[in-house]
Amino acid sequence: MAGGFTLYSRPGSGGFVVEVAFAMAGQAFENVEISKTEAGEGGSFRSVNPVGQVPALILPDGRLMTESAAICLYLAELFPGRGIGPLAGSTDRPDFLRWMLFLSSAHYPTLLRWYYPARRTTDATGIDAVKAAALAESEQLFAVIETHLAGRDWLVGDAMTIADVYLAMLAHWLPPHDSPRGDWVNIIRVCASVAAHPVVAEVNRAHRVWPA
Numbered sequence: 085m086a087g088g089f090t091l092y093s094r095p096g097s098g099g100f101v102v103e104v105a106f107a108m109a110g111q112a113f114e115n116v117e118i119s120k121t122e123a124g125e126g127g128s129f130r131s132v133n134p135v136g137q138v139p140a141l142i143l144p145d146g147r148l149m150t151e152s153a154a155i156c157l158y159l160a161e162l163f164p165g166r167g168i169g170p171l172a173g174s175t176d177r178p179d180f181l182r183w184m185l186f187l188s189s190a191h192y193p194t195l196l197r198w199y200y201p202a203r204r205t206t207d208a209t210g211i212d213a214v215k216a217a218a219l220a221e222s223e224q225l226f227a228v229i230e231t232h233l234a235g236r237d238w239l240v241g242d243a244m245t246i247a248d249v250y251l252a253m254l255a256h257w258l259p260p261h262d263s264p265r266g267d268w269v270n271i272i273r274v275c276a277s278v279a280a281h282p283v284v285a286e287v288n289r290a291h292r293v294w295p296a
């Protein structure tokens with residue numbers, strides 16, 4: 085789409101939350117599916133994003149934007165009033181920034197460590213230990229969220245934001261079952277509310293972050 089947005093993504097990836105933000109905005113974009121081979125070392129996608137990760141967004145002026153949370157925050161500003169998240173100046177803005185960064189910069193990397201453990205050690209016999217530590221840290225962070233959600237409908241304020249969608253995505257990546265732990269009743273409750281949102285449900289039909 086010349087002059088529009090182009091999103092490089094893959095079903096089930098972090099592109100999910102960005103696609104939901106675009107859908108909430110009602111903004112069309114060209115969706116380019118990148119295979120793991122194209123994204124791998126030496127693959128053609130490396131000329132777009134040198135680190136080979138999705139999501140990667142090409143802005144209408146041709147610049148590259150990476151980082152799922154940064155893209156979501158940008159779309160929230162670009163498309164105000166669409167429920168993506170509270171804007172600067174609103175009471176809920178600090179909470180929104182807190183949880184978006186908590187999820188993307190503290191939590192997402194713990195899951196990446198579990199899925200790509202060989203990047204975290206040069207000791208071939210240390211893989212299992214890296215995975216165990218990654219899972220333990222992820223569970224600690226989910227426990228923080230579980231406590232925060234007690235008596236609340238959403239992570240931020242009194243309406244769904246893209247932060248809740250981000251949470252549902254991470255909760256359904258949790259190894260080994262791709263689902264939140266059964267005793268996290270508050271997280272499960274919020275994930276169910278997110279899944280019931282018609283815009284989210286429509287995007288998830290293609291992504292299947294959770295069973296559609």
Ligand SMILES: N[C@@H](CCC(=O)N[C@@H](CS)C(=O)NCC(=O)O)C(=O)O
Binds near residue numbers: 099
């Ligand atoms: N910090 C990045 C992480 C993106 C990321 O790790 N994406 C995964 C898919 S969910 C990926 O492309 N992994 C391939 C790799 O790391 O080689 C973001 O928030 O967008």
